[in-house]
Amino acid sequence: MHELLIKINDAVQKRQQAELVPSIEAAIEAGLNPKAIIDDGLIAAMDVVGSEFSDGIIFVPEMLVSAMLMKQGLKLIKPLIAGGSDEKKGKVLIGTVKGDLHDIGKNIVVMLLEGAGFEVVDLGVDLSVDQVVKKVAELKPQIVGLSALLTTTMPEMQKTIAALTESGFRDQVKVMVGGAPLNQAFADSIGADGYAKDAAEAVSLARRMVSA
Amino acid sequence: MEQSPYIRAMSALYQGRRGDRPAVANPTSIVCHELMEQTGISFPEAHLNYKMMADLAIAGHEIAGFDSVMPEYSVDQEAAALGCTIDWGDKDQMPTAKDFPYADFRDIEVPENLLEKPSIRVVLDAIAYLRKHVGGKAMIIGKVMGPWTLAYHMAGTENFLLQVGLGEEAKVRRMLDQLMPVTIAHLNAQFEAGADVVTLGDHCTRNLVSPKHYEQLLLPLHKIIAREVSGPIILHVCGECSDRLELFSRSGFAAYHFEWSVGALRAVQTIGDRMTLFGCVNNAQTLYQGTPEDVYKQARMAIEAGVDVICPECAIPLSTPLENLKAIVAAAREGFGK
Ligand code: B12
Numbered sequence: 241m242h243e244l245l246i247k248i249n250d251a252v253q254k255r256q257q258a259e260l261v262p263s264i265e266a267a268i269e270a271g272l273n274p275k276a277i278i279d280d281g282l283i284a285a286m287d288v289v290g291s292e293f294s295d296g297i298i299f300v301p302e303m304l305v306s307a308m309l310m311k312q313g314l315k316l317i318k319p320l321i322a323g324g325s326d327e328k329k330g331k332v333l334i335g336t337v338k339g340d341l342h343d344i345g346k347n348i349v350v351m352l353l354e355g356a357g358f359e360v361v362d363l364g365v366d367l368s369v370d371q372v373v374k375k376v377a378e379l380k381p382q383i384v385g386l387s388a389l390l391t392t393t394m395p396e397m398q399k400t401i402a403a404l405t406e407s408g409f410r411d412q413v414k415v416m417v418g419g420a421p422l423n424q425a426f427a428d429s430i431g432a433d434g435y436a437k438d439a440a441e442a443v444s445l446a447r448r449m450v451s452a
Numbered sequence: 453m454e455q456s457p458y459i460r461a462m463s464a465l466y467q468g469r470r471g472d473r474p475a476v477a478n479p480t481s482i483v484c485h486e487l488m489e490q491t492g493i494s495f496p497e498a499h500l501n502y503k504m505m506a507d508l509a510i511a512g513h514e515i516a517g518f519d520s521v522m523p524e525y526s527v528d529q530e531a532a533a534l535g536c537t538i539d540w541g542d543k544d545q546m547p548t549a550k551d552f553p554y555a556d557f558r559d560i561e562v563p564e565n566l567l568e569k570p571s572i573r574v575v576l577d578a579i580a581y582l583r584k585h586v587g588g589k590a591m592i593i594g595k596v597m598g599p600w601t602l603a604y605h606m607a608g609t610e611n612f613l614l615q616v617g618l619g620e621e622a623k624v625r626r627m628l629d630q631l632m633p634v635t636i637a638h639l640n641a642q643f644e645a646g647a648d649v650v651t652l653g654d655h656c657t658r659n660l661v662s663p664k665h666y667e668q669l670l671l672p673l674h675k676i677i678a679r680e681v682s683g684p685i686i687l688h689v690c691g692e693c694s695d696r697l698e699l700f701s702r703s704g705f706a707a708y709h710f711e712w713s714v715g716a717l718r719a720v721q722t723i724g725d726r727m728t729l730f731g732c733v734n735n736a737q738t739l740y741q742g743t744p745e746d747v748y749k750q751a752r753m754a755i756e757a758g759v760d761v762i763c764p765e766c767a768i769p770l771s772t773p774l775e776n777l778k779a780i781v782a783a784a785r786e787g788f789g790k
Contacts, residue, residue, distance in 0.1 A: 255617070296695075299662045301617030304610065341548050344610055344660070391736045391769045392544070420659070421736040 241280055242272060248281035252313065253288050255305045264316050274320040278357070282313045286355030290440035293348070300344060307351035314354075328359040330450035333375055333413075334385035335363035337396035342389035345419060345439070349385065352439040353446060369396070369403045376409050382450050385442070386432075388419040398430040414449040418442060457519035461591035464760045465649055465684060465707065467728055474755050474762055474784045477520030477591055478512060479651040479686045479709040479730050481767040486774035487511045488543060495770075496540035499526055499547060500570070502577035509582060513590040516774065517781035518763075521586055523578040524595040525767070527653060530634055531597075531605035533569035534560065544770060554606035557615070557623050560630040567641050576645045583646025593686070594647035596638045598654025598677070599631040600670050606631070609660075616665055624669060632673050636680050643683040650685055651709065652677070657691030666696050671703060678704030686730055690766045694718055701726040711765040712738075712750075716757035730761045733780055740769040744779035751783030 241249075244267040251260040267277050289306040292298045298306075332353055336343050343365045353360045361379055363371065376384060384404070388394050397417050404410045416434040417427050427435030434449060436442035455463070455471035462468075464475035488494045491511045493504045509523035526547040532538045537550040554560055563569060567576065575594070582592050597605075603612045606627065615624050635652070642650050654674070656666045678685065684706035692713040693700070700708050701723040708727045710719045712734035719729050733739055733750045751762050762784050768777075 257618075296658070299658070299665075300610075300660045301613045301665065302662075303617075304614040305617040308614070339545060344613075347610060391740050392771060 242267070242270075242276075244270060244272060245276065245280045248277060248313065249285040252282060252285035252306050252309045255302060255309065257305075257309065260309050260313060261316065264313055268317075268320065274317045277317050278314065282310050282317075283355055283357055286310055286352060287440075287443075290352045290355075290443060294438045294440045300348070303348055303351070307348070307355065310351070310355050329357040330383060330446065331359045331361070331379065331381040332383040332385055332446060333361050333363060333372070333379060333381040334387070335367040335372065336365040336387045336389075337393050337400065338366055338368050339396065340388050340390050340393040341365045342419070343387070345389065346385075346387035349387070349418065349436075349439045349442045352443050356443045356447070358446060369400050372400050373403050373407050373409065376404065376413060377407070381413060383446055384413045384415050385446075386415065386417045388417075389421065391421050394419075394421060394426065397432070401431055414452075416442065416445055416449065457513070457590050458588050461519040461761065462648065465591070465728055467760055470788060473787045475519045475591075475760070476517070476762045476781050476784045477593065477730070478518055478522050478763045479593055479688055480595070480653075480764070481522065481525040482512050482516060482518065482764060482777055483508060483525055483770065484768060484772040484774055484777065485543065485770055487515060490515055490774075494543045495525070495545075496542055496547070499540050500574060502574045502581060505574060505578040506581040506585070509578070510586060510590075513586060516777045518590075518777075520591040520593050521582050522593040522595060522651070523582060524575050527597060527601065527767075528605070529571045529575055529597075530602055530638060532571035533563065533566055534602070534606065534634065536605055538571070546767070546770070549605050552606060552608035552611065554627070555608055555611055557607060557627055560606065560627065562630070562634055566634065566637060572638060572641070576641055579642055579645040579647050587646060592646060592648045594639075594642035594645075594650035596635055596642060596650055596652055598635050598652050598670075599628040599673055600654045600656045602631040602634060603627050604655070613660060616661065616669070621669075628669065628673060632677065636677055639677070639681045639683070639685070643681070647683070649706070650681075650683060651688050652685050652705065653688045655689055655691075656696075657689050658693055658695055659691040663696040663699060667699050671699055674703040674705065687727075688766075694722070697722045707760075709763070709765075716754040716759050720758040724758060724760075728760045730763050731759050732763070732765050735765050735768055735772075739764055739776050740772045742776065744773075744775050744782075747776045747779035748783045751780045752786065752789070755783065755786075756789050 247263040414433040417432045461475040509521040686707040687705040688709040709730040
């Protein structure tokens with residue numbers, strides 16, 4: 241791999257803020273393929289960061305900084321991709337369900353999905369069933385992601401899935417669910433298509449969902 | 453010999469003389485719908501009116517059978533006093549903070565009449581009322597948020613943690629230093645009002661930050677708090693914290709309230725000789741979704757492991773069956789075992 245790509249990758253992975261922008265500028269100057277900068281520099285780095293987070297080697301503050309750097313990098317490179325039509329891996333709608341304001345975990349999932357090249361529309365927190373259905377109709381995502389951290393808000397997930405069925409959208413989207421109190425058995429019981437225990441797993445799950 | 457609930461709980465708090473059975477006491481909320489129904493007192497009123505707050509706490513002792521009373525149900529009392537807009541919720545919804553007044557990390561303005569702000573006064577008055585009505589009968593537990601949790605409320609959790617990640621130490625330390633006096637003042641006021649022991653919630657958990665950050669940024673403040681407050685403090689940090697139990701034990705706090713994922717045996721073996729342990733029936737799977745038998749078994753496991761005071765792991769889900777809370781007490785009534 242080109243030395244500058246390694247530097248970009250390192251800057252995101254090891255959170256070397258001062259290195260990132262100069263390395264990307266140098267890479268562009270050197271005529272490196274913008275797609276390679278994204279894939280081998282930024283995305284590959286976020287894959288490592290995601291698994292370090294899963295393994296408890298790094299924690300939320302470190303993850304937030306890496307994600308911030310990745311976004312800064314993407315901003316610099318995106319305009320260079322021909323016609324701006326960089327192909328996306330798939331579109332994901334995501335949010336925290338009604339009555340629940342916990343969003344740190346969901347935000348990390350968003351960051352890693354974006355890092356992995358998905359187009360993510362973050363609907364925020366305290367999301368009503370109707371809002372989800374409306375947005376699915378409008379944006380036609382491949383995947384809907386739902387997050388809940390409170391045992392008392394977990395039933396909202398089932399309600400959302402039921403509403404997607406009623407409105408006829410259920411077979412057009414894959415639903416993935418997550419949040420600390422959930423598990424695979426719960427996801428199965430409410431008829432979700434997938435569950436992931438952390439953000440790194442959420443990325444593999446999303447990748448499987450769009451390739452299936 | 454049968455001990456009174458008060459003596460049983462106080463004795464357990466100091467790892468003192470064992471009576472007939474282990475103590476059951478809650479450092480965090482055990483309010484559930486059935487307790488609300490049986491007392492006719494509901495949320496949000498119980499967050500805002502001292503008498504309702506205290507009477508609902510007494511139900512935990514008289515109806516659920518706990519050896520303690522704990523009248524503060526939200527994590528937002530100080531935040532409200534410091535200028536956060538709080539939605540106090542309803543009978544199905546715990547309160548939530550609606551804004552983060554210090555997202556820009558400017559100096560925190562602590563109101564001079566902090567202890568007279570309605571959201572603090574209500575707790576102090578509830579504790580005084582409890583002292584009058586169940587003092588010496590049940591252990592009165594207060595609750596205060598520490599500087600780290602207050603910083604989540606002031607700046608927004610993610611924003612605060614990002615600054616930690618960016619290594620903005622001066623900024624982070626300044627905010628924590630400015631919030632610590634709020635914690636200390638509130639702790640002392642709750643003791644003066646009549647609390648026997650106070651829970652200190654400071655969510656520096658493994659789910660959010662590294663042990664290194666706890667050690668560098670918060671442990672020094674915990675040591676100061678332990679020194680400046682004379683009464684016994686129960687440190688409450690939920691989440692999987694087994695990687696920082698040793699650090700907690702250096703704080704000088706009397707007790708630690710741990711979560712199920714830490715493991716009763718591990719907690720006892722790691723710091724049980726230095727801190728009194730409060731734990732631990734799992735909230736989400738067991739107390740809320742499990743049967744009384746499941747709860748009973750987990751409580752017995754904690755007792756057999758040598759946990760000093762038996763309780764849920766955190767504020768319980770509001771629709772937890774009362775029967776399941778009572779199963780904790782039933783398990784304790786079986787005695788110490790071994
Ligand atoms: C931070 C926090 C808060 C902050 C939230 C800030 C925010 N903006 O999110 C504040 C202080 C506001 C808060 C408030 C409350 N909280 Co809170 N909080 C926590 C805490 C300490 C950490 C949660 C967290 O962010 N974890 C870190 C992230 C990275 O992990 P995560 O969320 O699990 O996400 C990962 C995976 O689950 C997965 N994932 C997450 N979402 C999704 C979605 C999809 C689609 C997929 C695939 C995967 C996925 O990937 C993520 C990254 O790896 C936990 C306790 C703990 N130790 O976990 C309690 C906890 C979640 N809170 C709890 C409670 C009770 C409350 C309150 C009711 C407290 C009260 N008494 O008022 C209020 C409720 C407010 C509301 N209406 O939502 C309880 C919930 C109990 C339960 N299961 O019902 C917990 C578990 C504490 C406890 N032990 O009891 N809280």
